[in-house]
Each structure stands twice: as C-alpha cells, then as structure tokens.
Amino acid sequence: MSENRDEYNRGGMLAFTFSIVFCFAFFFYLVAVNKGVDLGENVIDPNAPVAEGATPVFDITKVEEPWVATPEMVAYGQKSYMTNCAMCHGNQGQGDGAAGAALNPKPRNLVEGKWTQGEGIIAHYKVLQNGIKGTSMASYQHFKPAERWAILHYMDSITQNKSKDDPAKVAEFAKTAE
Numbered sequence: 001m002s003e004n005r006d007e008y009n010r011g012g013m014l015a016f017t018f019s020i021v022f023c024f025a026f027f028f029y030l031v032a033v034n035k036g037v038d039l040g041e042n043v044i045d046p047n048a049p050v051a052e053g054a055t056p057v058f059d060i061t062k063v064e065e066p067w068v069a070t071p072e073m074v075a076y077g078q079k080s081y082m083t084n085c086a087m088c089h090g091n092q093g094q095g096d097g098a099a100g101a102a103l104n105p106k107p108r109n110l111v112e113g114k115w116t117q118g119e120g121i122i123a124h125y126k127v128l129q130n131g132i133k134g135t136s137m138a139s140y141q142h143f144k145p146a147e148r149w150a151i152l153h154y155m156d157s158i159t160q161n162k163s164k165d166d167p168a169k170v171a172e173f174a175k176t177a178e
C-alpha cells in the first residue's frame, strides 16, 4: 500500500517537474526566440522595390476616404488579406485555407459569396466589427477602419457576389462606423 503510494508520488513528481521545465522552456521560446505574429496593422514594407511610375509608399493612414475603392486600396487590402484572412479563407478566397480545414462551420468561400450576414460592403464591414457568433469568424475591431475597408475592397474585387451598396450610403455609414 505505502509502496504503491511512493510509486505514484515519484511519477507525479516527475510529471510535475517536467511540466515546470517545459513551461519555462516554452516561456523562453515565446519571449526570446519566437518573432511573434504580425497582425498586419502595417503590412506595407517601406523598403520594398517600387514599380516604375508608382507612388513610392502608400500610407493608408493618409487616405481620406478609405471607403472608396481605389487600385491602391485593393492592393493594400490584398496584402492584409494574405496576412490575416488567407489562412482560413484561402489564398484565392475559396474558403480552403489550411487553418480552416478542421473548422465547423468552414470558412466561407468568398469568391462564391453566399453571404449569411447580409449582402454588400456595409454588411461585410459589420462582420469585421462583430465577427460571427458561435463560429471561428472573429471580430477585427482592433484593425483600423481604413485597414478593414482595404480588405473589403480586395474581397469585393475577387467575389462574384459584389456589393451593390449605394456609394453615398457607404460613405454615410463609414463616417459614423467605428
């Protein structure tokens, strides 16, 4: 009886020691080794080579009307999409990202665009504000509004079910939206 308990304690102690050591090692890895995840707040690389004739650096914080789709916004949005959404929604938006494979419900195929939260860019903006409850689609409220508009302009450029929202309504909404 007492022998059994000793055995048990030794095993327990070993497991305990191992988990402590593992925790410290993992902590060290996170703090000192791992470079962390770029949440894409700033996906423009200022040192990237600039194509001839192009605007040198596109600064999204200087865009006055980010709710208006421009080629620069779409290009910026694509980069941000690749960093922040592609792992679930796929590189081409087909809903086939590696991180989305095991999810239930699966990430939406954005190209097909069978929206469940309402049609149009205003509805999509609200999805990024609130996420979709009970699914892995999280809120992107921590992204600056301009960043979210850029991603949505890119999304609208690849989807077959494009936004039919009236630009004046979008502008009106954007001015009050957080």
Ligand code: HEC
Residues within 6 Å of the ligand: 081, 084, 085, 086, 087, 088, 089, 099, 100, 103, 105, 106, 107, 108, 114, 115, 116, 117, 118, 124, 127, 128, 132, 135, 136, 137, 138, 140, 151, 152, 155
């Ligand atoms: C962790 C995986 C994951 C990431 C990352 C992710 N999504 Fe989703 N997304 C989902 C899932 C899952 C759904 C489907 C939820 C459902 O079926 O209700 C979804 C649904 C959507 C929809 C459909 C809304 C509708 O009306 O049907 C849009 C639009 C969308 N995501 C955009 C984005 C954008 C833009 C990003 C990046 C900023 C992003 N998602 C990042 C998992 C993800």
